[in-house]
Amino acid sequence: MAPLTLVIVGGNAAGMKAASRARRLNPDCRIMVFEQKAYVSYGACGLPYFTSGVVKERQDLVVRSPQYFKSVGNIDVHTGHKVIRLNPSDRTITVKNLQTEKEQTVFFDNLILTTGVTPVIPPLPNINLHRIFTVKTLEDGEAIRQYIRGEGCKEAVIVGAGLIGLEMAENLHRAGLKVSVVELLPQVLPPFSPEIAFSVEKHLREKGVEVFPGERVKGFEGDEKQGVKRVVTEQRELKADLVILSIGVRPNIELAKVANITLGPTGAIQVNERMETSMSSIFAAGDCAETKSLLTGKPVWVPLGSIANKQGRVAGENAAGGIATFRGVLPSIITKVFDLTIAKTGLNEQEAIKAGFAVERSIVLPFDKAHYYPGAKPLLLKMIADRMTRRILGGEILGEAGVDKRADALAAAIYNDVTCEDLSQLDVAYSPPYSPAMDALITGANVLLNKFSGIYTAISADELKQKIDRGGPFLLLDVRTAEEYQAGHIPGALHIPLDKLRERSLELKGKATGALVVYCGQSLRSYQASRILKELGLGEAINLEGGIRMWRWEKEKA
């Protein structure tokens, strides 16, 4: 029998991982990879850091060369080769050498499509001006890097405040540019809850980056020779020597579509758990393929390098004659924005509600280390759970350190269907330099359990704002210290510090018509206050979840 011929279309994360895996399982098969660009196997996620010089050399990003794959893996990598046609019926592809323009037909036994994504370019006036960049390829990164190091590049506008947009904001700012970020949606980092996104916006502004959420870009101005000069939004004009377009990507599905391979509801290539497409012997993996949400069971499209690598490995194994499956994703994401780390795993509150879950939430602000250990800083952790099953559905975490740790531990827990009960007893490793004795995740799970058992009642900052704006009859109680209260409190709040609450509780009698809402800095003291009030027969007080830290509106000074 002739050895199997495996052809892979696309030489990035998923493609090269598939090739390597296939070789390891099958020493005899023939493996060919076709890649349009000049490089394979480079760290595309590092591009923002490469533009600013945080990652110093191009070579740092290029993991392995075609020569390496040949000498070590006996894998034939053809860069500068574009696959222009896929012919499933005769199991061939048509490949064009982009240098010689020559076309050839290549036979395959098994094919893996790892065609990746293309940045979305909106059809706006003057979108084709020079110095409007996307951040996708090594060539993009090099062009941006070279340009910002030159004379005259002083101001940058970033259109789109997703992960790449904000990573570029940090890196361009670091490179000495004045940076503005324009986002169509009402907040930065659209996958995150508004209260998390608000903290990020605040941090960006503190660092000197201008942020314009909820603002539509109408077009660009400039001249053909010098390129872009201004970004015009519905609200303003922003001077721009450089524009980064980071409004999203779309899967490269043209080859698949023309070959009648089924696309999924997300628009990416539909695959099963073995990464098989609808067409026999043809697999797809990485950013061009769909996957499944482990929380909703529905198809999702999540173009991320971490997922691409895992899918590539599974596709490579199956295409080489093995058996492997890819279960799906939560997904988990993380990004660094200056001094903050922001991570999310699973669903956010809105996504979970949309998916039909009865959602309970907790917002806690525990320290990342033992409170007495030098450098301890508060985290902001929002978790959601399903009221019916008590299963944890997702979490968002923001802070200066230890965010990635909680995100991954939570991801590992959710990946294994953890309930609030189990998370509350998670046996994580404790020592003062690394966490408090009760870790953030445990605190968050305990709050959820307290809510389920009815000993903790809470209101979100948004709900409280609405309540105040409606002007209904209720009493708002601030139980922080006098200094904290004087520095700024929620308008209309009465002040009784927690340690005086027992003796001064009579002041509340009579005043408390309607609900009693109590708050503090982070909702720890308010929780204790609510227990005291209950003990004293003053009823079930409602806690402002996350405390005044979550109050995004005006404060009143004493």
Next chain:
Amino acid sequence: MAPLTLVIVGGNAAGMKAASRARRLNPDCRIMVFEQKAYVSYGACGLPYFTSGVVKERQDLVVRSPQYFKSVGNIDVHTGHKVIRLNPSDRTITVKNLQTEKEQTVFFDNLILTTGVTPVIPPLPNINLHRIFTVKTLEDGEAIRQYIRGEGCKEAVIVGAGLIGLEMAENLHRAGLKVSVVELLPQVLPPFSPEIAFSVEKHLREKGVEVFPGERVKGFEGDEKQGVKRVVTEQRELKADLVILSIGVRPNIELAKVANITLGPTGAIQVNERMETSMSSIFAAGDCAETKSLLTGKPVWVPLGSIANKQGRVAGENAAGGIATFRGVLPSIITKVFDLTIAKTGLNEQEAIKAGFAVERSIVLPFDKAHYYPGAKPLLLKMIADRMTRRILGGEILGEAGVDKRADALAAAIYNDVTCEDLSQLDVAYSPPYSPAMDALITGANVLLNKFSGIYTAISADELKQKIDRGGPFLLLDVRTAEEYQAGHIPGALHIPLDKLRERSLELKGKATGALVVYCGQSLRSYQASRILKELGLGEAINLEGGIRMWRWEKEKA
């Protein structure tokens, strides 16, 4: 009906957590805590950092005062009160006020024993000399801190190289002392595998701490007035102005024992999942109580603050009339030793073998961040799994950064009975500043899967050392670069760099009588080499797991 009276013996982590939880669930009950010492609720795990001044103030460690518990929780905390007798038949305890020496009898409906531990003091000659300290109470910490800040304290000897011993080594070194560590067992950090412990010993020596594993202390020398002067071991005499005894702790079970409460096989108080002892209405929690290993199902005794807090919460809930259970522990531990973090979760290889598992292991050395991101450093991850069920049984991690993150993610996974397959697809959050695209845990799980499926065969450094010492017929192949080989290789190794292996493979034919063992720096290139050798028909090469990094013996220079 009269309100419930809950009495708690011991005012540290478990005790105060139990009191607070009971109060939250039961606003009406009477809660009394008796504590011998002057403080309650302090961060005992922070003591090593307090001695050196890393934690600046005593007040930083004292979380809450008795007054706080009274005013906020209506909890009566009696410090300086020792419970000298427990009388289950009439539901009373006898309490002695240590200042007035007066005794009183206190009735309880429910009782929680959180009596904690006492450091082990070995019956050695002159053990009672001044300046031989244990590190248990705030008073210990203050005495050490005061003494090392004074004149004439220049050399310290630490007896016992467990977590506290090594934390003290770092902190005393930081305080300017010359530090030696003596350990009876053949390695430091006894809960860890020898190869992990070896790296810690090396690091300690690099930092200027002398380490003497496998050395028995015979006694101490000094004089009554000035205190200890020398530590005498079977091998040497060590000058000592200060001795830290950290050879372990034992549970305080005297009260329970006299009251005929059942002790478990570990010697600590036996409890069920609700933290109930054998005696009705009497609970135990924290360091004095046993718990269950989630991996073996057997009783274990793990005196750690993180576990004490969780158990205290469960005991408090149950003793207040609620229903809560504590499932058990992995356990997870972590410690900082100078620039290294070392963590463990679940079982180590020896523990798993002893518990009857068929153990498979992986040792990998992946980067903590994307390899190109500034500051990326290799981790050392050893994982073990059960060959029968493929369940992950435990992991040990060592490195400069990101160790706590992998430990907690792995803990969350093991806590939920994860298999190698699932761990290999764990959807952890990826971005270059936080991890490689394939995280360490995924790499480790993939190596285990490769071993299960027979495409990766490995030998540990210990096994290779034995093989070499036996002198059996086998060929040892180093596939690193010429520079790496010349800088030091395993005695007798043949050198062919990986990228020349295909063309020079003929050199191996004929030479390879018996087994072929191949190694590189970290076992990544050797893995690729073994695939090439197989492809070329040279049979199944055996990889040195973890590469030359794991070779603890003499190297040969070219």
